[in-house]
Amino acid sequence: MRTAHRVETVRAAEAELMAKLPEGTPMQRAAAGLAAACCALLGRGRVYGARIVVLAGSGDNGGDALYAGARLARRGAGVQAVLLGSRAHEGGLAALRRAGGRVTDDPFEVLATADLVLDGITGIGGRGGLRPDAVPVARAARGSNAFVVAVDLPSGVDVDTGEVTGEALRADATVTFGTYKPGLLIDPAREYAGAVRLVDIGLDDHLPSVPDVEALQHEDVARMLPVPTASSDKYRRGVVGVVAGSARYPGAAVLAVAGALRGGAGAVRYVGPAGEAVIGRFPETLVHDGPPSKAGRVQAWVVGPGLGDGPGVADVLASDVPVLVDADGLRDLDAAVVRARTAPTVLTPHAGEAAALLGVSRDEVEAGRLRAVRELAARFGATVLLKGSTTLVASPEGGVAVRANPTGTHWLATAGSGDVLSGLAGSLLAAGLHPADAASSAAYLHGLAARRASPGAPVSAQDVAATLPAAWRDVVS
Template identity: 85%
Template sequence: MRTAHREQTVRAAEAALMARLPEGALMARAAAGLAAACCSLLGKGRVYGARVVLLVGSGDNGGDALYAGARLARRGAGVTAVLLGDRAHEGGLAALRAAGGRIADDPFQPLATADLVLDGITGIGGRGGLRPDAVPVARAARGSDAVVVAVDLPSGVDADTGEVTGEALRADVTVTFGTYKPGLLVDPAREYAGALRLVDIGLGDELPGVPELEALQHEDVARLLPVPGAESDKYRRGVLGVVAGSARYPGAAVLTVAGALRGGAGAVRYVGPAAEAVIARHPETLVHPGPPSAAGRVQAWVVGPGLGDEPGVEEVLASEVPVLVDADGLRGLDPALVRARPAPTLLTPHAGEAAALLGVTREEVESGRLAAVRELVGRFGATVLLKGSTTLVYGPGGGPVRVNPTGTGWLATAGSGDVLSGLAGSLLAAGLPAVDAASCAAYLHGLAGRRGSGAAGPVTAGEVAGGLGAVWRDVCGGS
């Protein structure tokens, strides 16, 4: 599992560790890891003679860049430092000069021919974008042919929130130290970070047990997914009720049911006007004209995809089993109605729906995803899966926000969210807590999207649903 910690937590852990280490040892560890990453990026045998430019601010990241530059210079690289802060780390500057590095008089000349640029302009405490004097230099670096490597965090992004409120330097690779920072995992800052490399500098024992963010990996998801036993039957595996679709949007019902069936539900009960379309595609579905309370026993409900103005939301919310609310079910949703429920509720809005629920603009949600998902949970007392380029999951019990590491931009296609709702609903019906059901569903859904598109081409929602079984087996190590 990847974990991320806030700036204040990282600084406290570093201070505790530095108190036990010789002076400068922690920065030396960071610089050694940074230099090793740069060597691998330059390629075997290409460090000698490589042209490396250091963009150096006045903080510790600038010091890390200087010490790493000194290591590269001792291996034969031509290293030039561009000083952008009020001051530079004295020890790092001395080390660079002693290794044969130089200080640029004109920042733009070395950037024009650089092979690699180290971005050490600002550190994890930076806020509000780059200072005006650094902007033209950052633009020149990004406009060059060099590989841009961010030191710990791309300069200009917010380490704690992932927000980018001014000019920032987009990196090809970010080498971060000790732990991931939330901004490296959450858009829009994530898009500035490029590929991530974590350097262990020994912070592990000093970091708290509960991180700010966590990202599940294959082994985490495999541990959470339900596995039927010898005594299982379709009812014990979980029966999911689906209230979705309308005369205008029958496909939403079909796709939600597809996600549920592919998500391991023992049975799916469909309630709504699209029964004919559902049965035509999925004859194993149990259909009922409604109302939901008359459809039979279920362990969870999904309500909302393609529902239009059809009834059912309030009746489903009045039930005593977990409920997932998506799409049309979110329109005008009353927080008091959700808060009064005796069972868990999972809301799955995209940014536009989240904005409507919060009374803000879509742009505000997209630029401040962490704040938005927390505000939604606080307002509704429900678990929230906030969909988007970074999908976040957070629950009313507190703890870390989960960020989904899988997916592809090709998942932004009609019906994709309906499949996700059915998949997450099936996991709720199987008995998973809402945070786990949402996290595992987002993970598998993202993998299926990648598989269907080959990460490089269009994929339909139906193809995503069809790929769920294969990615489930991949995650669990099956064949």
């Protein structure tokens, strides 16, 4: 699992670490890791003679970049430093000069021919985008043919929230130190980070056990997924009920059932007007005309995909089993009703639906995804899966990390894909997973299936559903 901590936590951990080590040791560890990463990016035999530009701002971030530049200069690279800000890190600048690096007064000339640029303009405390004097230099770096490596974080992004409220320097890769930072895992800042590499500088023993944000990996999801035993039957494995579809949107019911059938529960019980379409595609489904409360025993409900103004939401919310609410079920959802439920509730809005629930604009949600998902979870007392370019899962309990989903593809933004995800997550709920585990593992498998189904080409929701078993095997094998 990749774990990320906010600035305040990182600084406290760094202070504890520095109190136990000789002065400057953490910075030297960071610089060594940064230089090694740059050597790997340049490739064997290409460091000597490489043209490297260090964009160094004030403070320790600039110091990390300058010390790394010194190490690269000692390996034969031609290193030029562009000093931005009120002052340069004295030790780092002196080390660069001793190694043969130089300071240039014309950043645009050296950037035009650079092979690699180290972005050390701002550190983890930076807020609100780049300073005006750094903007033309950053644009020149991005407009060059150089490979841009961000030092700890791309300059101009808010590393605590993932927000980008001004000009920022988009990197091809980011080398971060000690721990991931939330903004490196959450869009829009994640899009600026490129490939992210973590360098260990010895912070682990000084960081709290619960991070602010975490991203699952294969082994984490494998531990969560249900595994039948010799004594399992379809009821012991869980039955998920799906209330979805309408005369206008029967396909939503089919897709939600498709996701549910591939989610680990023993049976799927469908309630709604699209029974013929569902049975025609999936004859193993248990179909009932409704209402949900009369349909038979289930261990979890999914309600909302393609439902239109049809009934069922109130009936499902009155049940005493876990409920996942999506799409049309989220319209005019009453927070008091959700909070009063005794069983867990999972909400799965996209940005527009989240904006309606919060009473803000869609742009505000998309710009501040971490803030939005936390606020929704707190307001509704529910686990919230906020869909989008970075899918986030927040729990209603305090002191729990938000999960950022690392899988997926831009091709997943297609009609019906959310219906498949809802059915999959609901099935995992019925199989007995904790709500946050059900939501986050469903998002992980859903994104992984989309990658497999769409190697750089358009994909349909049916393709994603059909590929879920292969994604599941990838995770558990």
